[in-house]
Amino acid sequence: MSTADKPVDHESTHGDVPDSFEDPGLPYHRPRRADVDPKAANKAERQVAALFGLSILGTILALGAYFMIDMTGEIASIRFANMMIGLGIFLAMMGIGLGAIHWAKTLMRDHEMVEERHALRSSDEARAGAIQNLQDGVEDSGLGSDGSGTSRRGLLKGSLITAVLAAPLALLVPQIGNMGGQWNTREFAHTMWRQGMRLTRDPDGTPIKAADVTIGSAFHVIPDGLNDLEHGKIEAKAKAVVLLIRLDPRDLKIQPGREDWSFDGIVAYSKICTHVGCPVALYEQQTHHLLCPCHQSTFDVADGAKVVFGPAKRPLPQLPIAIDDEGYIVAKSDFHEPIGSSYWTRLKNTSDGLSGDTEGGSH
C-alpha cells in the first residue's frame, strides 16, 4: 500500500478507538518495465524462450546419456550415466517450470483483481433443511427409539455392530501374524550359548585360542555351530553375537560375583545394545570404551560394561568364559540375563532364575 495515496491521520483518533477501520483500498499499481518498455518485453520474451530451450537441452542430455554412455562396464560409468540422466531430467522439468513462471510474472496480465467474499453462514432455510434431512434419515433407518418393527431393526443393528467390530480383523490379523511365529516370550531370554560351546570368529566360524587374543585385541565372535544351522541362523546370530576383548589384567575391574567369568584379562560381552538393540562394536582400545553407533551409548569394558554415557540404562550382559583342554575359549553358560533392549517381562524371564538387577550376576 502507498502512504502517498491515503495518509492515515493517527492524531485525530487520539484517545478513542474508532468503530471500524477504513478500507485501505488496493495498493498503488506500479507498472512493470515490460508493460511500458517494448524492449524490456522483448527481452523477457527471449528469457522465457531461453528457459524453455534449456528444458529442451535437458531432454536431449537425458536421452543422449541414456543411449550414448555404456552402462555395462565399470561402476564409475553407471554413476556417470545416472548423474547425466538425472541432471537432464532436472533441467527438462526445471526449465519448463521457470519459463512458465517467468512468462506469467513478466508478460501476462498484471492487474489486481477483486473477488468479494460472501458470508460463510448458510441461510436459515438451508440449515433447517439439513437438520430435517438428518432427522428423516434417522426415522427411516429405524435406529431411533420409535418402537415400530423392532424385530427387523434389531437384526440390522446386530449385524451392523458385528460387521463393524469384525472389519478391523482383516487389517490386524495379517499385521500381527507377520510379526513372526514365535509367541513364547521366554525364548527372548535365551541365546544359542551353552556350557562348553566354543567362541568362534565371525564370519568363518573358526575357534579362538586364548593365546590368540593379545592385549588390545578385539574379536567379533559367533557361537560354534551357528554357520551349520539350517533354520533361524540370522535370528540366532542377532541374539548371540559377542565381542571378545583382552585388556591388561591390571586395568580390568572384576565385578563382584563374576570373579571366574573372565580369563587373564579376556572378557566377552554381548554386542547387542541394552538401549534399542543396535550392535555395539566401536571399541576404543585406549579408553576401554565401547560406543554404540546409533545413539552414542558408551560402555566401559574395563568396569563391567557399565554405561558411562548415553541413553542405555543397563550394562551389556557378560558371557562367562573359560578355557577348554585344548586351549580354546568356551562359554561357561548362556548369558545370565536377557540380551538387548528391555521388554515388559524381561526380569521374569531371566535364565536359571538369576537376578536381573542392574549390576547383574549377583545371586
Place this chain on the structure above:
Amino acid sequence: MHSLARHRYHRAAPVVLVLLLLGLIAGIAAAVSTASSANAATTTSADDVSEGQKLFAANCASCHGLGAEGQDGVAPSLIGVGAAAVDFQVGTGRMPMQASGPQAIAKRTQFSQAEISQLAAFVASLGAGPAIPTAEQVDPALGDAANGMQLFRTNCAMCHGSVGGGGALSQGKFAPNLWETTPTHIYEAMLTGPQSMPVFNDANITSEGKRDIISYLKAQDEGSPGGLRLGTIGPVAEGLWGWFLVLGLVVASTVWIGARSS
C-alpha cells in the same frame, strides 16, 4: 518503512542465496577431505640401529624417554611395539605429535623413508614386535576383495564406515577415512592397533585376510554407482546436503515465485 518492505528482496537474492549455499558446501567438503601421503616401506638393515638411536634421541626421547621406556601419563613405552608401529606412526605423520589432543592427527611426514626405517630398526631392536609387511603381503592385486568385504564388514565397518569413509568416535576422537592410506600403513594399523583402534593380530585376521581387506578398500577407488558419495560419512553429510542445498533451492524458488517482477 513501506519502501523498505518493498525492496527487501533484491531480484538477484535467490541466485546469491544458492551460490552462497553452494560455496559453503564446497568449503566444508574441501575442509573434510584432507589428504595424507606416505611412501611405501623399503627394506632395512641392522646397521641402521645406531643411526635410528640418534634420530630417536633427537626427536622422540623427550616424551618416550632415551630408552623408549615411556613416561606415565605422557607417552607409552615403545619396547616391543615393533617396527610396524614405528613405520605407521611416523610414516603417516602422526608422530612426532604436534600437540596433545583427543588423538594424534595424520600430517605431513617429517622424516624421509630411510630415516623412518632407521627409527623402526632401533625400536625393533629394543624388543620383539610386529615387523613391517613385505610388498607381497600388502599387494591389493593379490587379494580377494569379496572376502575382504566380509572381513571389513564384521571387524572394521562399525568405525570406518561400510566403504572406509571414516566416522566419529566419542569425545573428539574419530576413525579416519582409508582411501588415501597406503596398503602398508593399513596393514600396519591392523597389526599394531594405533591409538583408539583395537589390535587385529594374525591370529584374528590372517595375513591373507588383511590383504583381502586392502584389496576391498582399493576397489572403492572405482567409485559408487549411486551418485555423489558425500564422503560416505552417513546421514550427517546427506542431511546437510538435503537441508542446506535442496531446502535452500526450494526457499529460493518460493521467494522468486512470490516476488513481483520489476
